[in-house]
Amino acid sequence: MAFYRKELYVFEQDRSVKATIRSYTENDFEGLIRIQQESFPPPFPSELWWNEEQLSNHVRLFPEGALCVEIEGELAASITGLRVNFDPAHADHTWEEMTDGGYIRNHDPNGNTLYIVDISARPAYRKLGLGKWLMMSMYEVVVQLKLVRLLGGGRLPGYHKYADTMPAEVYVRHVLDGKLKDPVMTFLLRCGRTPVKLVENYLEDKESHNYAMLMEWRNPFIQQRG
Structure with a gap:
């Protein structure tokens, strides 16, 4: 230890x-x-x-x-x-x-x-x-x-502002493209985390409509996938 x-x-x-x-x-x-x-x-x-x-x-x-x-x-x-x-x-x-x-x-x-x-x-x-x-x-x-990696689900607390006009998949794409900013996802991107998968019903969270973006940071000294 x-x-x-x-x-x-x-x-x-x-x-x-x-x-x-x-x-x-x-x-x-x-x-x-x-x-x-x-x-x-x-x-x-x-x-x-x-x-x-x-x-x-x-x-x-x-x-x-x-x-x-x-x-x-x-x-x-x-x-x-x-x-x-x-x-x-x-x-x-x-x-x-x-x-x-x-x-x-x-x-x-x-x-x-x-x-x-x-x-x-x-x-x-x-x-x-x-x-x-x-x-x-x-x-x-x-x-x-x-x-191999650090992993975690990032809430999408900004999504509730756009949920009536776009699906969550489009929202996260806009965040990735820099068209929108999300308080959590944008922070994680700035920390070097990269998207793995959008997950439904990850956590009971009204702001995120229960979605989360699974994001990782891969160990650069370990090259294999998995």
Whole structure:
């Protein structure tokens, strides 16, 4: 088990801020739950925030996939993943199925893919680009563990504005072509993720009409497909 830690400067325009990206531990649980509370305020149901059982599983079953950002002693953002075996020929799945509802009891130590369960940043820190830094850090985990890919389903929260005028397939094509911007899909594209498949009924989400775009980052040191 290797714990992750690096220090760097992040920027809000020209203002630099020192940050630490590291593995989270049991001592961070209160701060991690606070990230969820601030990232998903009511009417988002509080029972869907992280609970201590889920967080305990994250640090026990796959600590390499449990990272946070600390700024001036405060937890500002977090990302969580697990290892799964993914077959691109059978790509359809739900978030609940792939992540065990966030409990990751289905974590496979021999899985070929790092699957993203969640990424969250407190609103006060969102201009610092922490989400992209966390995603880049997970790419480093993929390389370190010699996995094939990082994978995850990206919500399409901008789709509800266009659902009456175009199918989801057209919406994502417009986002890929730069004709439209989606808060999540565009962010993931800027992080280097590439589309795999549009998935229906991925997660109950009115804004996305329950769609998600499955997107990956492939390990550049592993050339085989699959």
